[in-house]
Amino acid sequence: MEKSKACTKCGHTKPLNDFYAKSKFKPKGFGIRVRPCKPGPRLQAYCKTCTKSGATAWLRAHPQAVLISRRKRAKQNALKAKLWANANRARRCEQDQRHRAKNPGVYAAYGAARRVRKARAQPTWADPAEIKAIYALAAQQKKMTGDNVHVDHIVPLKSKLVCGLHCPDNLRLVIGGYNSRKGNHTWPDMP
Numbered sequence: 001m002e003k004s005k006a007c008t009k010c011g012h013t014k015p016l017n018d019f020y021a022k023s024k025f026k027p028k029g030f031g032i033r034v035r036p037c038k039p040g041p042r043l044q045a046y047c048k049t050c051t052k053s054g055a056t057a058w059l060r061a062h063p064q065a066v067l068i069s070r071r072k073r074a075k076q077n078a079l080k081a082k083l084w085a086n087a088n089r090a091r092r093c094e095q096d097q098r099h100r101a102k103n104p105g106v107y108a109a110y111g112a113a114r115r116v117r118k119a120r121a122q123p124t125w126a127d128p129a130e131i132k133a134i135y136a137l138a139a140q141q142k143k144m145t146g147d148n149v150h151v152d153h154i155v156p157l158k159s160k161l162v163c164g165l166h167c168p169d170n171l172r173l174v175i176g177g178y179n180s181r182k183g184n185h186t187w188p189d190m191p
């Protein structure tokens with residue numbers, strides 16, 4: 001049996017190891033070849049170097065396709081992560097805490113961005129004193145009951161579809177945990 005073959009792209013004769021095997025179950029022509037004509041795996045016509053550079057060139061020539069597949073994979077990974085987090089709540093919580101401790105700047109930036117959003121979402125007719133009173137009530141209840149009482153925006157300040165207001169009518173007290181579960185994807189009368 002021959003130990004080397006010529007690449008039809010670059011024309012160099014190279015050892016068989018320098019060629020990728022053809023995938024077995026790839027339909028070709030009119031049907032799937034069930035039995036190979038030759039024993040052993042059938043090899044690609046191009047050598048590994050040519051196959052790789054061809055792939056790189058294709059990716060460079062099709063940025064849109066790359067973007068789509070990257071988004072698709074990101075979506076699948078996000079779903080996987082969500083399922084895992086639901087099944088491993090305690091460990092996810094630990095991970096979050098570690099990440100927070102390691103990246104204080106990131107979370108400070110989140111907090112700052114949220115404060116800016118809040119300020120922008122606060123209409124001029126909203127009474128700041130009334131808003132303050134609601135937050136004070138939450139703090140007081142937290143102290144009294146020991147529950148993690150939060151002020152919740154009934155319609156979220158920021159989400160893909162809606163932007164709620166930072167005003168007394170859109171605020172309510174909730175026990176902590178509910179707020180983080182609700183996230184920014186739930187609101188009354190949502191579509």
Ligand SMILES: [Zn+2]
Nearest residue numbers: 007010047050
């Ligand atoms: Zn080649």
